[in-house]
Amino acid sequence: MSTENLAAVLEAVGTALKQVNLPIPSPGENELLIHNHAIAANPADYKIRDFPSHLKQFPTVLGSDVCGIVSAVGSGVTKFKVGDRVAGFALVIANNKLEHGAWQTYTILEESATMRIPEWLSYEDGATFPMAFATAAVAYFERLGIARPVPVSSTEAQRSGILVWGASSSTGSAGVQLAKELGFKVFATASPKNHEYLKSLGAYAVVDYRDPDVVSKLAQLAKEAGTPLRLGFDSISEGNSSLLSANTLLASGGQDSKLVLVGPWPTDDEKPAGVDISMTIAAFAFVHHVEMGSWMFNEYLPQAIEEKKIVPAPKVQVVDGGIGAAQEALNIVKAGVSATKIVVRVD
Ligand SMILES: NC(=O)c1ccc[n+]([C@@H]2O[C@H](COP(=O)([O-])OP(=O)(O)OC[C@H]3O[C@@H](n4cnc5c(N)ncnc54)[C@H](OP(=O)(O)O)[C@@H]3O)[C@@H](O)[C@H]2O)c1
Numbered sequence: 001m002s003t004e005n006l007a008a009v010l011e012a013v014g015t016a017l018k019q020v021n022l023p024i025p026s027p028g029e030n031e032l033l034i035h036n037h038a039i040a041a042n043p044a045d046y047k048i049r050d051f052p053s054h055l056k057q058f059p060t061v062l063g064s065d066v067c068g069i070v071s072a073v074g075s076g077v078t079k080f081k082v083g084d085r086v087a088g089f090a091l092v093i094a095n096n097k098l099e100h101g102a103w104q105t106y107t108i109l110e111e112s113a114t115m116r117i118p119e120w121l122s123y124e125d126g127a128t129f130p131m132a133f134a135t136a137a138v139a140y141f142e143r144l145g146i147a148r149p150v151p152v153s154s155t156e157a158q159r160s161g162i163l164v165w166g167a168s169s170s171t172g173s174a175g176v177q178l179a180k181e182l183g184f185k186v187f188a189t190a191s192p193k194n195h196e197y198l199k200s201l202g203a204y205a206v207v208d209y210r211d212p213d214v215v216s217k218l219a220q221l222a223k224e225a226g227t228p229l230r231l232g233f234d235s236i237s238e239g240n241s242s243l244l245s246a247n248t249l250l251a252s253g254g255q256d257s258k259l260v261l262v263g264p265w266p267t268d269d270e271k272p273a274g275v276d277i278s279m280t281i282a283a284f285a286f287v288h289h290v291e292m293g294s295w296m297f298n299e300y301l302p303q304a305i306e307e308k309k310i311v312p313a314p315k316v317q318v319v320d321g322g323i324g325a326a327q328e329a330l331n332i333v334k335a336g337v338s339a340t341k342i343v344v345r346v347d
């Protein structure tokens with residue numbers, strides 16, 4: 001148990017993270033104090049570090065994905081106790097509170113945003129889940145209108161086809177696994193080197209997003225499978241990914257399709273008519289959709305992980321150096337990764 005709370009603090013947009021000792025915070029009502037053992041890096045971390053964003057309060061501590069041990073519980077907490085192994089979504093990104101940032105030894109989590117992890121799962125693997133699955137859960141349950149509860153067995157109900165664009169990303173990998181568990185036939189895009197990996201996660205078909213015929217190939221595969229694509233998750237939302245995703249839905253499922261993005265519509269091209277386009281925001285799972293978020297993190301995911309229906313993905317690349325390695329971890333993500341989650345081990 002560390003008696004210090006070493007933090008990677010961002011003092012201003014466009015500056016490097018700085019190591020500072022902060023007081024160990026106390027959890028408030030419905031909050032837990034986590035002693036972090038692994039922290040995962042996300043694109044949002046470097047984007048907020050390097051560019052102006054909605055986060056206006058500085059200094060701050062960035063980061064969303066933590067995994068460690070419950071060190072203290074606040075009043076009203078009923079689902080966790082001191083010593084539990086957990087992963088969770090740190091909510092600084094939504095509430096601007098520095099003690100709710102991931103990149104420090106101790107982080108405050110909301111109980112609703114915390115999930116128990118099995119004894120056999122490493123902290124590094126546990127850190128892959130929160131941001132990715134919160135993003136996919138808001139996308140599927142709150143934006144695409146996919147119904148809960150999840151079928152008991154994925155083989156029970158092969159519902160229909162769903163498109164996951166950029167499926168080898170962290171959010172895409174979560175999107176593939178969750179869709180498969182929900183009973184969908186998943187049609188994905190990724191670089192060829194990641195096709196087998198995505199099939200191992202449950203994708204039915206994978207096409208290279210750089211293929212000039214990607215739209216017609218996906219539409220043809222969905223037709224042959226008898227499962228038109230009326231729902232789509234663009235887990236990249238950069239360049240032409242959203243336009244190609246929308247065009248795939250139009251070519252396959254036709255009008256009245258629904259596409260959810262992970263960012264704003266990314267191109268000057270007009271949004272195609274006939275596709276309902278919305279955007280997921282991961283943190284909303286614990287702000288505007290708390291009942292869903294709490295179901296997902298407190299109930300569904302821990303069970304699905306224990307039963308190995310949901311596995312850590314993509315593969316973890318550990319960066320050594322503790323909290324001091326936060327800056328480097330963010331730089332690696334910024335430079336671009338392929339089917340890899342960057343995780344820093346912390347003591
Ligand atoms: N709205 C939200 O709440 C929310 C939450 C989380 C993330 N995000 C955003 O979602 C995006 C993805 O985040 P992440 O952490 O999942 O990313 P990531 O894991 O860092 O993404 C890397 C992957 O992107 C794929 N890729 C890159 N360009 C692509 C393209 N044009 N088409 C298809 N795939 C492409 C690569 O695939 P290959 O190697 O196979 O080529 C690579 O595996 C980021 O912009 C992030 O800021 C938003």
